[in-house]
Amino acid sequence: MTQTTHLFSPFTVGALSLPNRLVMAPMTRSRADNPEHKPTDMHVEYYVQRASAGLIITEGSQVSEQGVGYINTPGIYSEEQVAGWKKVTDAVHEAGGRIYIQLWHVGRVSHPFFHNGELPVGPSAIKPEGAKAFTGKGMEEVPTPRALELSEIPGVVDQFRQAARNAKAAGFDGAEIHGANGYLLDQFLQDGSNQRTDEYGGSVENRSRFVLEVVQAVVDELGADRVGIRFSPQGSASIQDSDPVATFSYVTEQLNQFNLAYLHVIEALPGHPMAQPSRPAVAAKLHEIFNGTFILNGGYTQETAEAALANNEADLIAFGVPFIANPDLVERFEQGAALNTPDPTTFYVAGEKGYTDYPSLQETKEAAQDIEQK
Numbered sequence: 001m002t003q004t005t006h007l008f009s010p011f012t013v014g015a016l017s018l019p020n021r022l023v024m025a026p027m028t029r030s031r032a033d034n035p036e037h038k039p040t041d042m043h044v045e046y047y048v049q050r051a052s053a054g055l056i057i058t059e060g061s062q063v064s065e066q067g068v069g070y071i072n073t074p075g076i077y078s079e080e081q082v083a084g085w086k087k088v089t090d091a092v093h094e095a096g097g098r099i100y101i102q103l104w105h106v107g108r109v110s111h112p113f114f115h116n117g118e119l120p121v122g123p124s125a126i127k128p129e130g131a132k133a134f135t136g137k138g139m140e141e142v143p144t145p146r147a148l149e150l151s152e153i154p155g156v157v158d159q160f161r162q163a164a165r166n167a168k169a170a171g172f173d174g175a176e177i178h179g180a181n182g183y184l185l186d187q188f189l190q191d192g193s194n195q196r197t198d199e200y201g202g203s204v205e206n207r208s209r210f211v212l213e214v215v216q217a218v219v220d221e222l223g224a225d226r227v228g229i230r231f232s233p234q235g236s237a238s239i240q241d242s243d244p245v246a247t248f249s250y251v252t253e254q255l256n257q258f259n260l261a262y263l264h265v266i267e268a269l270p271g272h273p274m275a276q277p278s279r280p281a282v283a284a285k286l287h288e289i290f291n292g293t294f295i296l297n298g299g300y301t302q303e304t305a306e307a308a309l310a311n312n313e314a315d316l317i318a319f320g321v322p323f324i325a326n327p328d329l330v331e332r333f334e335q336g337a338a339l340n341t342p343d344p345t346t347f348y349v350a351g352e353k354g355y356t357d358y359p360s361l362q363e364t365k366e367a368a369q370d371i372e373q374k
Contacts, residue, residue: 006021008020015174023319037072039074045356057100064156067105069107069183076103100172101172102230114133128238163218164221175218177227185210228262264318294315295316296308340359
């Protein structure tokens with residue numbers, strides 16, 4: 001197989017120099033199975049195994065207890081969590097890698113199970129249709145949330161500010177703000193979930209206000225060249241906007257004032273299970289508007305990623321499931337080697353199985369040699 005020329009070329013993103021253009025996408029793995037919701041030695045091993053990625057973006061990490069929506073997800077709001085993440089970042093850096101944390105608040109996509117019986121919060125008291133929360137009792141229907149009071153919103157912005165401060169203390173190279181997938185920032189942005197009548201609702205300028213305040217808070221702590229943000233403008237089953245092209249074009253234009261490290265957009269390729277063919281494509285427009293590094297995510301293979309880079313559709317490509325099953329995805333792509341088959345039944349369960357036990361290419365070769373010698 002002829003080696004491609006774009007995926008393996010170096011690239012500078014904000015304050016970081018990347019050795020290649022493969023980004024490990026943020027993926028919830030539900031392995032923080034402890035009362036403190038802190039990363040463990042298993043997280044250290046998992047991320048170190050994948051340190052050859054141009055950039056690792058961690059699983060979403062809640063910025064506060066209020067931001068929790070799934071069991072066994074790590075946070076970045078306590079001293080124990082910061083200490084746990086510091087072990088991860090130290091080990092990844094020792095292995096030569098680069099790592100951002102994804103800052104996460106699920107907003108209305110949660111359940112009273114996580115909040116001492118209280119309702120989760122959102123911009124408006126609108127139930128996310130079809131959404132379910134993964135609780136200690138399994139998948140449970142998400143209730144209608146409580147709308148955040150106007151006076152509460154600055155406090156939520158401060159949750160992101162403190163989380164960014166904690167991320168710096170934990171040794172991260174930067175942070176990605178989770179503005180996608182129907183979570184809190186996305187809920188404020190899209191008019192299907194935001195029906196407020198104050199300065200955070202109504203016009204696109206008002207609906208973008210919370211997002212931009214969070215960005216400013218995180219930038220204040222980390223510096224713009226160490227901050228990225230993720231959007232999913234085509235929406236999802238539980239969220240959508242009446243004019244996503246206009247909404248996301250406006251907020252992207254506003255992001256240019258910050259000179260962020262990158263904009264990360266999820267837009268599944270045609271034919272992918274997550275594709276939204278009935279909703280307008282937005283990514284190309286946002287790439288045109290955004291002045292900085294542009295990351296695309298959405299079911300890319302080595303071939304489609306190479307084509308996207310060659311056609312200047314993006315600067316970097318984020319891979320999700322391929323990185324779950326292939327800790328050495330970069331090396332496999334470089335050598336044209338076969339990929340491991342992912343096991344979806346282990347994506348969100350406790351333990352090492354399906355987390356740190358996928359074999360590397362070297363381990364696969366050694367196992368084959370052992371069989372030949374027997």
